[in-house]
Amino acid sequence: MATECERFRDDLALLAVDDPESSPSHALLQHVDRCPSCRAFLRRSRESLARLVLEQAAPPPPGVKTRLMAAIDGERRNSLPPGAGETARRGPSGQELRPPSTAERPAPRSGLRAGWQAAAILLLVVSLVANGHLLLDRRGNGDQDALVAQLEALQAVLFAPDYAAPRVFGLEAVRPGLSGQVAFCRVSDDTFYVMVASQGWTAETSGEEHRLWLQSGDRLIDGGGLTFSGDRGLALFQVSEPLPVEAVRLGPEGGSPLLWARVQDPWPPSGDRW
Amino acid sequence: MRVDGDPPSDEVLLEAVARGDASAFERVYERYAGAVYGHALRQTGDPALAEEALQNTFLSVWRSAADFRRELGSGRVWLFGIARHRTQDLLRRRRRWEIPVEGLPERAAAVEMGPAEVVEGRLLGEAVHRALERLSPTYRDILHLSYLRGLSHREIARLLDLPLGTVKSRIRLGLERLNRIFWEGGGRDGD
Numbered sequence A: 001m002a003t004e005c006e007r008f009r010d011d012l013a014l015l016a017v018d019d020p021e022s023s024p025s026h027a028l029l030q031h032v033d034r035c036p037s038c039r040a041f042l043r044r045s046r047e048s049l050a051r052l053v054l055e056q057a058a059p060p061p062p063g064v065k066t067r068l069m070a071a072i073d074g075e076r077r078n079s080l081p082p083g084a085g086e087t088a089r090r091g092p093s094g095q096e097l098r099p100p101s102t103a104e105r106p107a108p109r110s111g112l113r114a115g116w117q118a119a120a121i122l123l124l125v126v127s128l129v130a131n132g133h134l135l136l137d138r139r140g141n142g143d144q145d146a147l148v149a150q151l152e153a154l155q156a157v158l159f160a161p162d163y164a165a166p167r168v169f170g171l172e173a174v175r176p177g178l179s180g181q182v183a184f185c186r187v188s189d190d191t192f193y194v195m196v197a198s199q200g201w202t203a204e205t206s207g208e209e210h211r212l213w214l215q216s217g218d219r220l221i222d223g224g225g226l227t228f229s230g231d232r233g234l235a236l237f238q239v240s241e242p243l244p245v246e247a248v249r250l251g252p253e254g255g256s257p258l259l260w261a262r263v264q265d266p267w268p269p270s271g272d273r274w
Numbered sequence B: 001m002r003v004d005g006d007p008p009s010d011e012v013l014l015e016a017v018a019r020g021d022a023s024a025f026e027r028v029y030e031r032y033a034g035a036v037y038g039h040a041l042r043q044t045g046d047p048a049l050a051e052e053a054l055q056n057t058f059l060s061v062w063r064s065a066a067d068f069r070r071e072l073g074s075g076r077v078w079l080f081g082i083a084r085h086r087t088q089d090l091l092r093r094r095r096r097w098e099i100p101v102e103g104l105p106e107r108a109a110a111v112e113m114g115p116a117e118v119v120e121g122r123l124l125g126e127a128v129h130r131a132l133e134r135l136s137p138t139y140r141d142i143l144h145l146s147y148l149r150g151l152s153h154r155e156i157a158r159l160l161d162l163p164l165g166t167v168k169s170r171i172r173l174g175l176e177r178l179n180r181i182f183w184e185g186g187g188r189d190g191d
Helices: A005-017 A026-034 A037-053 A062-077 A108-129 A145-161 B011-016 B022-044 B047-067 B075-095 B115-134 B139-149 B153-160 B165-184
Strands: A167-169 A177-188 A191-199 A212-218 A219-224 A227-228 A233-241 A247-252 A259-262
Touching: A005 A026, A005 A037, A005 B165, A026 A037, A037 B022, A037 B075, A037 B165, A062 A259, A062 B047, A177 A259, A191 A212, A191 A247, A191 B075, A212 A233, A219 A233, A233 B011, B011 B022, B011 B047, B011 B075, B022 B047, B022 B075, B022 B139, B047 B075, B139 B165, B153 B165
Parallel strands: none
Antiparallel strands: A167 A177, A177 A191, A191 A233, A212 A219, A212 A247, A227 A233, A247 A259
16 A cells, blocks of 8 residues: 555645646645655655756846846845735734734624725725835834725625625635635726635745746736735736736736636726726 | 844844834845846846836835744745745736746846855855755656746646645655755755
């Protein structure tokens, strides 16, 4: 009878090479957690493969470094800490950003629901007016709650059962406990947003970056990485025209999606702005 | 063992980048820009696209350095993971899969590295070259298609007209042999 290591060994190799069409199963990840020998194989294999990349080195074009240094200097002046642009799980000094504890959150009383939703929508509208576009406040300044509050607000809007506009579609999930919503918003004639909110999994679930993907004809458009707050994820994707989106999915690059939906004629009509 | 005067490890530099240290970021760029650019160039066959991949990779490194965890793997593995994803993002958008194998630039001249880093880089490059020569073409090709060109095992199976199971087991066997060469055959360890 095959041992557990033997059963997983080919899939483990696909995980090591980061095969774009394979998403590691929960059972495989659990096995790697438990098995020092497979964990060592994975780590060594990744190190070996990284050395192959070194072998491909070529002189980088001049000017890239100057542009990069100028770009990061600009980000530093705008007080955006490294780590803020792609994930919000850590603050400026690397401290973990956690959602408020249950005690800190508003109690789920029905009398407060409408008021809280109104506050959430107001927050988004103020953000739109102030910035010209939706902006997650990732500046921190020691106040991690600002980001968490915005995430909570967006989540509240998208998950509200009676929220109809902008157009909202429920996402199908690969397993119980996961859920998600996607909203298509028309802010102006040249500003459109796809906003996706998920619940039930964290960035660390599979050890991979999870992203929003939009299927438009034969194009697969990368809508950016999910920002996580605890088990809640959020992605915002801005476009300048209503792309003919046919399907939405959330998941690792190239792997099987955890959440997805087919959508038809998703954008609100031109008079229905938000 | 590291002694005073040795260049800082990738991990130390990335942790400094996470704290907003621009000079550490510059150092990481100097150390790996050539590898990232060369890898992107081989994948895309397009210098403009490779330059975009290089820029996107290092912007991601700056912005997500706080996500780096040395207990999960070396800094190099983390950085090349980002580089591969950023390059594949661009390829997916531009649908450019034709990959020339000739006319690529020479190896990067490490003009901005310190002497110790230059020597270390050369030794490592030679070790990799020797390792690849010791790997049979069957496994060298499959690892090249899989990891360096970013093809999935299904695409490789179609390309080589092999059963899926054969491709998967060859990837595994190739990795086992490569690991044996690097880790049991005298290859230099990473940082």
